[in-house]
Amino acid sequence: MEARTLYGAIEAGGTKFICAVADADLQIIDQVRIDTTVPAETMSQVKDFFSQYEVVSFGVGSFGPIDVNHDSDTYGFITKTPKQGWANYDFVGDLTRWFGKPVGWTTDVNGASLAEYTSGAAEGANSCLYLTVGTGVGGGFTINGDIYHAFGHPEMGHIHVHKHPNDTFEGACPFHGDCLEGLVSGPAIEKRVGIKGADISPDHEVWDYVAYYLGQAIASYSLVLAPERVVIGGGVMHQEHLLDRVKEQVIVALNGYVTLPPIDQYIQLPKLGDNAGITGALLLAKDTVEA
Known part of the structure; x- marks a missing residue:
């Protein structure tokens, strides 16, 4: 046999x-x-x-x-x-x-980017940017079926974003303090508020900050890479109210400079979960x- x-x-x-x-x-x-x-x-x-x-x-x-x-x-x-x-x-x-x-x-x-490109939320698109927001923040990019590597791999979680005018949190990244990961990762949210994100009320101001920073980040990735689809997952995104807030902040950050695909098509949760x-x-x- x-x-x-x-x-x-x-x-x-x-x-x-x-x-x-x-x-x-x-x-x-x-x-x-x-x-x-x-x-x-x-x-x-x-x-x-x-x-x-x-x-x-x-x-x-x-x-x-x-x-x-x-x-x-x-x-x-x-x-x-x-x-x-x-x-x-x-x-x-x-x-x-x-x-x-x-x-x-x-x-x-x-790997998640390749999977969502192949058989997930970006199936049929020519490129997929996958962003995870959980224990850390990271991003991957697949274009025409190939994972993007150069001298290294993308480190999308460690870009710097403009601080929200009401946000005094110093950040939690051991390397960069208030980079994106240091502001929106699960441990950063817990350090900021004192309880885990899953236990924080949807109307807590921390979610305004998280959406503000993620919106800026996705706007920046959009300007640099122009992906056909953005898929955003990770434990923090299990907050059902957060996705629409992020979409709104992407639109605000871009301020009409580029024309995106319809926002609900452009930014999605992972189909493969x-x-x-x-x-x-x-x-x-x-x-x-x-x-």
Whole structure:
């Protein structure tokens, strides 16, 4: 009997890892959630899970920053992350040493961008900018089916935005203080208000600030990249009232300078929901073998 083709995928987040094995049609046959603690502990569980299967390749979408430059000595590493224990971790190197299979490597948000472009909210568009607002803030960009990489990968969460005139919060980013991530991420909202975002009333002023900053950011990305579709996900966007506020602030920030597609078409929530990341990693695994 001919052995079936299996792909391995890892969505490596700052809070949890999702590991999955899928068949040739990218239908998941097994999946596990692993807490993100320290590399020795988390990756030991990753190794144990995939050791049960003979996969032909891996796709990894990882929290970052990561090194995606094939000419770099640290290609495949997680680099300057504030996540304890993960700075300068050779992620691709360990997978390659353990399993000897090709590894497709990108950021978690790039993977989600590829997934939403392929079969999600941006299906049929020529480009997709995916923005996640959760434990951190990150963005990925897919155009004509290709994930955008250059000397590195986009770091859209660390741009600076104009502070709201009523906002005195100093920011929570350990590198930049009041960059976008430092103002609108889940930990930033919790630090600002003192409770988790899920427990904050929809009429609290913090949501005005969050929408104000995200609107500026998406306006800036729109001016630079002109994506055909913007998909915005992550835990913070589970606040149902927030999406329309963000759309309004994008329009305000652009002030009529460029003509966008209809705003409800242009900016959407992920069609794939919380499955965008692992779907993108599976697509990457398949592309790595077929390239």
